[in-house]
Amino acid sequence: MKTKSILVKTAAVFVALFFNLTVFSQTQKSNSEMKTKTIVLITGAFVGSNSWEEWKTYYESKGYKVIVPDYPHKDADPATLRNRKPDSALADLTLEELTDYYEKIIRQQPEKPILIGHSLGGMITQILLQKNIAAAGIAIHSAPPKGIFLSKWSSLKSIWSPLSLFGSSKKTYMMSFKDWQYAFTNGMTEAEQRATYEKYATPESVKLIRGGLTDAAKVDFKKYHDPLLIVAGDKDHFFPPAINYKNYKKYTNPNAVTEYKVFEGRNHNVLGLPTWKENAEYILNWMSKY
Numbered sequence: 001m002k003t004k005s006i007l008v009k010t011a012a013v014f015v016a017l018f019f020n021l022t023v024f025s026q027t028q029k030s031n032s033e034m035k036t037k038t039i040v041l042i043t044g045a046f047v048g049s050n051s052w053e054e055w056k057t058y059y060e061s062k063g064y065k066v067i068v069p070d071y072p073h074k075d076a077d078p079a080t081l082r083n084r085k086p087d088s089a090l091a092d093l094t095l096e097e098l099t100d101y102y103e104k105i106i107r108q109q110p111e112k113p114i115l116i117g118h119s120l121g122g123m124i125t126q127i128l129l130q131k132n133i134a135a136a137g138i139a140i141h142s143a144p145p146k147g148i149f150l151s152k153w154s155s156l157k158s159i160w161s162p163l164s165l166f167g168s169s170k171k172t173y174m175m176s177f178k179d180w181q182y183a184f185t186n187g188m189t190e191a192e193q194r195a196t197y198e199k200y201a202t203p204e205s206v207k208l209i210r211g212g213l214t215d216a217a218k219v220d221f222k223k224y225h226d227p228l229l230i231v232a233g234d235k236d237h238f239f240p241p242a243i244n245y246k247n248y249k250k251y252t253n254p255n256a257v258t259e260y261k262v263f264e265g266r267n268h269n270v271l272g273l274p275t276w277k278e279n280a281e282y283i284l285n286w287m288s289k290y
Helices: 002-034 049-061 078-084 095-107 120-129 153-163 177-183 190-200 206-213 241-250 276-287
Strands: 038-042 065-067 114-118 136-140 228-233 258-263
Touching (some): 049 065, 049 190, 049 276, 078 190, 114 120, 120 136, 120 206, 120 228, 136 276, 153 177, 153 206, 177 190
Parallel strands (some): 038 114, 114 136, 136 228
């Protein structure tokens, strides 16, 4: 009887072990399957959503559903938008309205998406990430949230004209080619600069840009957030690495994942540089961890 009892107990242990391993395996598979396959790309200011064309194609080839919303009143190609100037409807767009617009799109998705934003879109990514509506966020050459001073001369020079502090906010602002050369495409040949200007540059709302100085640009750096990667480029005049690093160091919640990466040779036109794929691949590998 004693031997039979031992055999019964041993069999029970093996059954329980098998059951637990099976559940563990299924859980692991389920967790893997639950990883989001939706990406929302958030465009920066002064450019059209076509700046994401190659990125969208690349991530779709990797099995992701990629959504690239146009800004309100910027639902056309850059050349058409330039011909619309002045555009009173676009001129009235504020940062708060634009952030709400993206939030509505994100909440409509069947799963929490990954947010990837460039420049002003990077700031919006950070704002939305703390609302617990996204699986992760990547801020590429991000405009700094409120409270992070633009301490670099190149950044102040780049943003001064768009802010139009002594001008009217009732008309849209169109970056000049000279300012584009300095702020977006420094280090490139003039022919390359001209080509990117014609392809990407659009008018922008002055009210939207000024919103970066208000509470609409505020982030609670102490609050828990889903994984965030801040990406900088060492040649960026608009938002140099020092500003991106300050942004990164502001996050203090010990339970939240916040990481920082600098790429060499990248100016503010990082999305359209020949090296864009290296950035996109790094981000893809980073996303796969979460």
